[in-house]
Amino acid sequence: MPSVATREDMSTRLEEVLRQRFAFHCDNAKAYGSEFADLWRATADHALGGKLVRPRLLLDIHRALTPDTGGEPDLAAVDIAAHIELLHYAFLLHDDVIDGDLTRRKRPNLIGALAAGIPGATEEDSLHWARSSAILMGDLLLSAAILGFARADVPSHARTRLLDLVEQTILETVAGEHTDVALSHGIIPSDVDTVLAMSVYKTATYSFSLPLRAAALLAGSSVAAEQTLEDVGRRLGLAYQLQDDLLCVFGDHRAHGKDAFSDLREGKETAIIAFARATDAWPQISPRFGAVDLTLHEATAMRDLLRGCGAERFVVGLIGEQLDGVYALLSEAERAGQITSDAARAILVSASRLEGRQV
Secondary structure (H helix, E strand, C coil), X not given: CCCHHHHHHHHHHHHHHHHHHHHHHHXXXXXXXXXXXXXXXHHHHHHCCCCCHHHHHHHHHHHHHCHHHCCCCCHHHHHHHHHHHHHHHHHHHHHHHHXXXXXXXXXXXXXXXXXXXXXXXXXXXXXXXXXXXXXXXXXXHHHHHHHHHHCCCXXXXXXXXXXXXXXXXXXXXXXXXXXXXXXXXXXXXXXXHHHHHHHHHHHHHHHHHHHHHHHHHHCCCCHHHHHHHHHHHHHHHHHHHHHHHHHHHHCCHHHHCCCCCXXXXXXXXCHHHHHHHCCCCHHHHHHHCCCXXXXXXXXXXXXXXXXXXXXXXXXXXXXXXXHHHHHHHHHHHHHCCCCCHHHHHHHHHHHHHHCCCCC
């Protein structure tokens, strides 16, 4: 596994690449008016400084799969990792528009910040302008991410496979988002299998499978190794999303920083809710599920009903199943020589962080 010094070096280079990308776009935007340049600067302020979970996962696994590089970060891998972060932020912007969110991590998101900065405009006009700006910026960042993959300094056959990978990733993520919206409006019936498939496509594909597969591809690993890491990523990503769902309903919002009970107020169709729908507790839960004015007292009572009907225990069990599957896949891949022991350990570290996760 990478040493602390190596990880810090990779993170520094990654952040530098991201800042350079935004600086380039901010400078180019000046030719199209001050409002457009201000939009790029505001986007950079909100996009930079994050945890960089996805690009760091790629770099950690790539380094573990290429132990003979002497600890030096591969510039092509850093570049691809940076563009995965741009892809992530593009998805976040579109997601915030779809969900109508104005905050993220207890502070205004880009939409909230833009809407609050228009003196004299009506609330309706401010929100329309801010959400339109977020859609357009999401489109631009999505384009920038794809072009980053296309311009990567890698052999042509690797570039082609990277582009195939990012195309599949975008397709699956959009399909997952589309299903999520359909579930939230009752356009398709909610059941556990549909919700789990939606979570894999919407979250796991781009957050875990993409960086793991890209790392294997850039390291010159076998197709079998890449396929194994895709499966590992899907299981890790699903476990991550299920943990997020648990934290929102049953976790301590002071620790995890998310809006307490927001999923219940928004009527989000999670595995927790899909399970509860099939229990005797649902008639007591359903009348106020999805109520935007849900009080803390009502949300707490709803949480207790969800716990009592076994929904929490059920989802905890699902997480355990996914992590057990990760351990089995990695053990078999290591025995078959598909991945190095360092790579297996690096992924296991990520898996261990999900067990008992509170933030």
